[in-house]
Each structure stands twice: as structure tokens, then as C-alpha cells.
Amino acid sequence: MKALCLQPLALPDQLADLAVEALIDEADLSPKPGLVDRRGSGAHGDMNLALMHASALSLWPCLRQMAEAAQRHGEIAAPLRAELGRLGREGEAAMLATTAGVNTHRGAIWALGLLVAARALSPLSSDPHTLAARAGRLALIDDPAAPAQDSHGTQVRRRYGAGGAREQAQQGFPAITGHALPQLWRSRAAGASETHARLDALLAIMASLGDTCVLWRAGQQGLDALQQGARAVLDAGGSASLAGRRQLRALDARLLQLNASPGGAADLLAACLFLDKAGSL
């Protein structure tokens, strides 16, 4: 019998695999306050776990093409930014075709697209801080072909002055490098299970992020409830402790009452999981 000889996967394929895996891990992680997870739809009438999985898988070609574009261009400049913008819009169209119009991963395409491109640009330096800063430099370049939009994020920024997805990326993802990754590593080092360490990382993002999804649906009151509730879980010992889990249940109930879903924090957790593994490819 002939021996099966497997070719190593090309870097863009590996990066798309890793990004989709991060999206699926984020969706599966439970119990996430207010969000779609294995238990149910959280504060969303229009999403469920199967839809999140299908959406994540639909993004694989777009993410691979973003990595290929970065390899081809080889530098952080306007032509690469323009191509990523075009691919991102095509990715959104593929997502919406898969979900019959539901916005399951808009923010995730943005964050993971930039990070996948950053990793493909220079395979040699791939520690999380370098990648996040490189993605931030890409996000700072204008995309002249981007259509003017009056998105929820734009409206919320006008009303509350909050920074949103664009600013988070342009600043080099401080919610990930300054909060999520340090918490993920601290919780693991303290002996927490991988699920609890990831929940703690999500809570660390929630405690500090100006999440425009929450501001849109529940205003400043909703954002305050999210940030204070997430901080209370961490202060009580995190999701691995009994006291922390009580606080987590209370936060989930409060977000459902406010109809608030921290989708921006969920996107950034997926990006954090991607960065945590991207260096070891």
C-alpha cells in the first residue's frame, strides 16, 4: 500500500484555520453573559449557536485571502489596506448570505482580518504585542473605497463619544494586550481550567471596553452594568470560584433584563484566542 504523504499547509490556510477555530471556540465558550453560547441565544432573538458556527465557517475563504494579500503586498501601505477593505466587504456579504441577513460576525471580520494579515506579513516576529501593533498600523490607513455608513457604532460614537471597533484596532487592540491576554495567562497560571481562564479573559475585556453593541441597545446604564458586573466577578475570585460564579449569574441575568449583548467583547475574545496561538504556528 502506498504511504499517504501529507503536504504541510500553507501559512494562509493555517491562519484561516486558526481564526475560524478562535471564532468557534468563542461561540462555544459557556456561560457567557448576554451572548450566544451552548446554553442558548443570550440577549439575541435572531441568533443561535448553529448560526454562529455556520457564519464562522463561511469566513474561512475571506480570511485566507486576507493572509494571501498580506503575503503578496509584503508591506503595510495603502494598496494592502484597500485590498483588505474589499475582501472584508466580500466577507460580510458571504456572512450575510449564510445567516439570511443576521449580523453574526461583523466586528470579528474586522479584528481577525487585520490580525491575520499582520501575522502573514512577517512570519518571523509573531509575539502577540507585535502583531497587535502591526494590525493597528494597518487600521490607521484610510480606505478610500469604504462606503460612508451610518452604522450603529457610528451613531453611538456620536451620542456617547465612545471609541468603537475602529479605534480599538487603531490603538493596537489595548483591550487584548492590556487586559485579556494578561488575565488569560494569570488564570491559567493560577490553575484555572481552560474554560475558566477564557471566561476570565472575556470578563477582563468587558470590565474596561466601551462596547458599542451594549451602548446601542442599553445606553450608558447598560455599559455601566456590564463593566461593574464583570469587575465584580473578577474581584470575587473569577469564574472558577463559587463567589465569582454567583456574580457571573447575576451579570447574565442583568444583561438579559437590559437586553444588552456585549458583542464587541466577544469579538475581542476571539481575537485574543487567535493571538494566543498565532505565535506557535
Ligand SMILES: CC(C)(COP(=O)(O)OP(=O)(O)OC[C@H]1O[C@@H](n2cnc3c(N)ncnc32)[C@H](O)[C@@H]1O)[C@@H](O)C(=O)NCCC(=O)NCCS
Ligand atoms: C470598522 C468596522 C467594524 C465598522 O465599525 P462600526 O462601529 O462603524 O460598525 P458596527 O456598529 O456595525 O460595529 C461593528 C462591530 O464591532 C464590534 N465592537 C463594538 N464595540 C467594539 C469595541 N469597543 N471594540 C472592538 N469591537 C467592538 C461589535 O461586534 C460590533 O457589532 C468594520 O465593519 C468596517 O468598517 N469594515 C469595512 C470593511 C473593511 O475595511 N474591512 C477590513 C477588513 S480587515
Ligand SMILES: Nc1ncnc2c1ncn2[C@@H]1O[C@H](COP(=O)(O)OP(=O)(O)OP(=O)(O)O)[C@@H](O)[C@H]1O
Ligand atoms: N457569541 C456571540 N453572541 C453574540 N454576538 C456576538 C458573539 N460573538 C461575536 N458577536 C458580535 O456581536 C455583533 C452582533 O451584535 P448585534 O446583534 O448587537 O449587532 P447589530 O445587528 O448591529 O445590532 P442589533 O441586533 O442590536 O440591532 C457581531 O458583529 C459579532 O461580531
